[in-house]
């Protein structure tokens with residue numbers, strides 16, 4: 001059969017399945033036929049390794065399986081929809097770990113999704129895990145995009161986890177065996193799983209590079225030291241030993257650089273003199289500007305385990321830190337957002353934090369809770385003061401207590417010999433942001449309550465209390481009152497943390513989308529080349545989308561589009577394929593029918609409660625502010 005013939009058949013099949021533009025699937029199908037000699041109707045039993053071999057693979061994967069254990073379970077809880085299972089694989093696509101509802105295990109097993117099963121492309125054709133390993137980026141393989149017909153019942157979304165050398169060392173996969181799943185349902189799962197893959201990559205990076213000097217980088221000074229910064233590990237000889245995928249993307253222009261000198265134009269001593277050195281993940285040294293060879297300016301900070309200091313520096317005094325122009329700009333007491341609700345929340349939040357009132361934020365995933373927390377910290381406490389953000393859901397349960405409260409030297413197996421002061425101690429004098437606090441284990445909740453009451457922290461394995469002084473902002477996607485009722489969250493802690501509540505609007509409820517898009521594009525194009533803007537057509541499309549993943553999803557879509565927007569103008573064809581599908585599945589009709597139904601239902605409940613706002617909000621299980629926002633959005637007013 002000629003190559004053209006293959007191409008024609010594949011194109012035709014893809015047209016049929018409605019994914020003609022999906023390059024990744026097309027190329028994978030070509031590999032399946034031409035390289036692996038598979039046929040669509042090949043029927044094969046899953047290849048499952050014996051338990052002993054799977055165990056060996058887990059051991060061979062180093063600390064991956066250990067670190068991922070809790071994270072995989074947290075991800076499963078976060079997906080919060082029925083019919084899904086989460087899988088962790090090694091770099092050959094062999095499933096090492098899985099979590100699913102008991103009742104669903106048989107159907108996943110029947111379809112070959114079980115520990116020990118091999119899901120490489122070569123073995124199972126186009127599939128979430130195997131194709132993700134080849135592509136090296138998050139991907140969804142939906143139903144008949146699977147090459148083998150027998151897998152057409154599956155919908156799989158997978159994200160790669162990279163090792164410090166930049167190789168895929170694992171895949172996180174969320175799969176479902178359900179008829180009613182649409183490709184667009186996977187958008188939210190994909191942002192979530194990509195975040196968890198990033199979190200796992202960082203945990204592995206810190207573990208593997210524990211004795212190196214770590215350089216934290218970000219285009220925005222505020223984000224250096226956050227879970228979003230880029231990480232590079234450097235040996236005492238100045239050679240770059242590892243980098244996270246965020247760092248590889250950020251430093252693409254200096255791609256060939258193998259050492260500090262070729263990346264930044266000065267040697268290790270120069271780097272240390274420019275940036276100063278903080279201990280561990282300390283935030284005591286603020287980020288400073290750092291020009292990158294090949295163009296661009298980043299902000300950076302270096303950290304070094306105390307016991308490695310001698311290896312790297314001859315105890316030269318750290319230079320005095322000067323505030324950067326950018327971090328100073330955050331203390332102007334304003335935010336660029338134009339949406340009136342966001343602006344009011346910022347003002348209220350800043351005032352509360354200034355007066356040391358604990359703030360509890362709620363809002364859909366990706367709606368900007370951490371972003372807002374940083375802004376009000378900068379206004380109330382100062383951008384130069386430590387802001388320590390911890391995502392309680394992304395930390396393995398076994399590590400959360402030592403991470404938060406610190407530990408004495410040798411307190412438990414695996415603890416650093418010199419001990420660790422803990423993240424709460426690092427927030428001393430600044431703000432502690434506890435994201436997803438609803439996912440904090442009960443034992444850690446008890447300790448946290450004691451810290452809040454006594455304003456002292458006692459590291460694990462130590463009897464000495466250390467005084468701490470910090471402001472507290474918490475955030476949660478789950479209803480904490482319900483979590484209290486379910487016995488998953490301590491009531492006394494809830495009262496302690498919810499000094500005041502701020503509820504962030506979802507992106508679809510904001511009135512400043514075009515302005516936000518323009519601002520995000522300025523940020524993205526600063527990392528790329530030249531200015532980028534959206535065509536009117538695209539702006540109109542973006543404003544029609546429902547944005548279940550909120551600003552995080554918007555950032556992802558814009559970053560994707562910027563890569564393809566030649567001449568600085570984003571056109572429809574530059575948007576991701578599944579974004580088009582999301583819109584076409586929801587063309588004016590579906591979206592507006594739903595909206596109309598919601599507005600009608602709202603009016604009905606208001607009528608039932610004689611337009612009493614508190615009672616209506618209570619009946620709907622939402623806050624009064626959310627009710628007012630919804631009424632504004634649907635233009636619902638009581639008729640005279």
Ligand SMILES: Nc1ncnc2c1ncn2[C@@H]1O[C@H](COP(=O)(O)OP(=O)(O)OP(=O)(O)O)[C@@H](O)[C@H]1O
Nearest residue numbers: 337364365366367368369370371372435551552555
């Ligand atoms: N007002 C804003 N202006 C610009 N970018 C924003 C804004 N709010 C959020 N972002 C960006 O959107 C992304 C998601 O924001 P953030 O992490 O603050 O959301 P979140 O609500 O804390 O998410 P999660 O619930 O998953 O923890 C980040 O990349 C952030 O920088």
